[in-house]
Amino acid sequence: MSGGDIKLVGFLCNWCSYAGADMAGTSRMAQPAEMRIVRLPCTGRVNPLLVLKAFQEGADGVLVSGCHPGDCHYNEGNYYAHRRLELLSRMMAVYGIEPERFRYTWISASEGARWAETVTGFTETIRPLGRLNLAGGGARDDDHHQGPAAGSASPAEKR
C-alpha cells in the first residue's frame, strides 16, 4: 500500500451495524473502500484497548458501531459500551491521537443508507489528516522473539 493511503478499522456488532453494512453492500450503495470491518457479537465486547491496539498497529481511524440504545440484542451491552466509548473518545487527544480519528455510532440492521453515509463521512474526515504513523518507531508485536532487527534505529531516531 502506498504511503498516502489511509487504513480504517470498523468494529461492528453482529446484530445491527454489521447487518446494516451488509445491506449497504448488497444494495450496491457507493462507499469508500478504506474501511476493514471486524465483526463482533456486541459493542459490549469492545474493549477500548482493541481500539488503541488498532491504532498502535497502523490504523488511521477507528469506528465502533452497534445497535441503537434500547435495541441491543443482549439488552444492555451497548449501555456499558456507551460509557467506555465516551471515556475513550475524551481520552484520545491525551494519548496524542486526533479525536476525529475515533468515532462511535449506533446503526440498525435496516439503516444501510445510514451506514454508507457514516462510513463515507468518516473516511472523508480522516483523509485530510493522513497517516497516523503510530505503528512506526517500534517493533511489531510478533517481531520480538527475533530480538532487535540488525541496524534498527532507536525508537526516537526512527520517528
Added chain:
Amino acid sequence: MNGIVDTIKNVLKETDLVLGWTTDPVTGVATPARFHDEKEAEQAVFDSTCAHNLAVHLPRLKDSRVGIVAKGCDARSVIELIIEHEVQREQLAVIGVGCGSLLDVKKIWRRYGYGVAIKDRDDSLLIGGEQVNRDEFIQRKCHGCLEADPDIYDVIAGEVTGEIPTDTVRPHPLHDMFVSLTPAERRSFWREQFSRCIRCYACREVCPMCFCRDVCIMQTQIPRWAGGAVDAKQSEMIQLIRVNHLAGRCTGCGECERACPVGIPLMLLLDEQNHAIEEMFAYGAGASLKARPPLLVFDVNKDIWGKG
C-alpha cells in the same frame, strides 16, 4: 490518644501483623515495615517521609488479619480495595494517621546529596542543617490532597486536624506545557517519554489497584496485548493498558509516577482520565464504601453525551 508505637502494640493483640513504617538506619528516612509483635513495634515511626501507600500489600494478605497504618490518601485505596472485594473490611484494623503533607525525599536528595539529614519541624524544614522553604519540597500529590485524614479507620494514632495541609492545589508540573501541545506533538511527547521506559513494571507493582499479579495482561502471551520488546511503542502500550484498567478505579495516589525510576510523568495520563471520569459521572474512586465503580454500571437516563 496514643502514639504510633502504642497504637500498633494494641492493634497487634487482634491482628497477625501491622503494616507501617520504620526508620531506615542508613538514610534516616522512613521505609515500609511489617510488625508482628510488641518488640518489633518499638521500631515504628510516622513522619513526613512516610510517602509509601501501604495498601498495595493488602491483596496479598487475604488470609491474615491485618493492621495497616493509613494516611488520608492511603485510606482511599483501602476503601476502593474493599469495594472491589480484594480485602474484607472485617479482616482489617485501620490505624488512621493525620497527615501534614509529605516530603519529596528524592527531590531533596537530588538537590542536597543522598542521605543528607532531614529535620522536618512544624514551622521549618532543615536540610543538612540549612533552613529551606518547605513548600518547595512537598510531594507533588499533596498539592492536590483530597483528604488529609482517613475516611476509614478503627483507631487514630496521634492527632488529626481535619485540615487539608496544603492550600495550594497545583496541577502536574508538566500540565500547562502538555495541554498546549497539538495531538501530533503529544504523540511525539509520549514516544519520547516511553523510549526511556525500562519495563521494570514498578508502576504496576506499586499500584494498589493493579492487583492482577501474574495474570496481568501486560505480559500474557495469549492474548498478547503488548509485545515483549522494550521499545517506546510497546512500553506505551503497557501504559495504555494500565490507564484503561484504572478507569474509575485510580484514586490518584501518585505512587506509579513516584516509583518510576526514569521519571515518566504517568500522572499526566491518570489525572486527565480521573478528571474525565469526574466530569462524566461525578465520581472519584475511593471516596465512599457504598459507591460502585462507574464503568460497572450504567444509567439510561443520565448517560447522554450527545453522540451516536
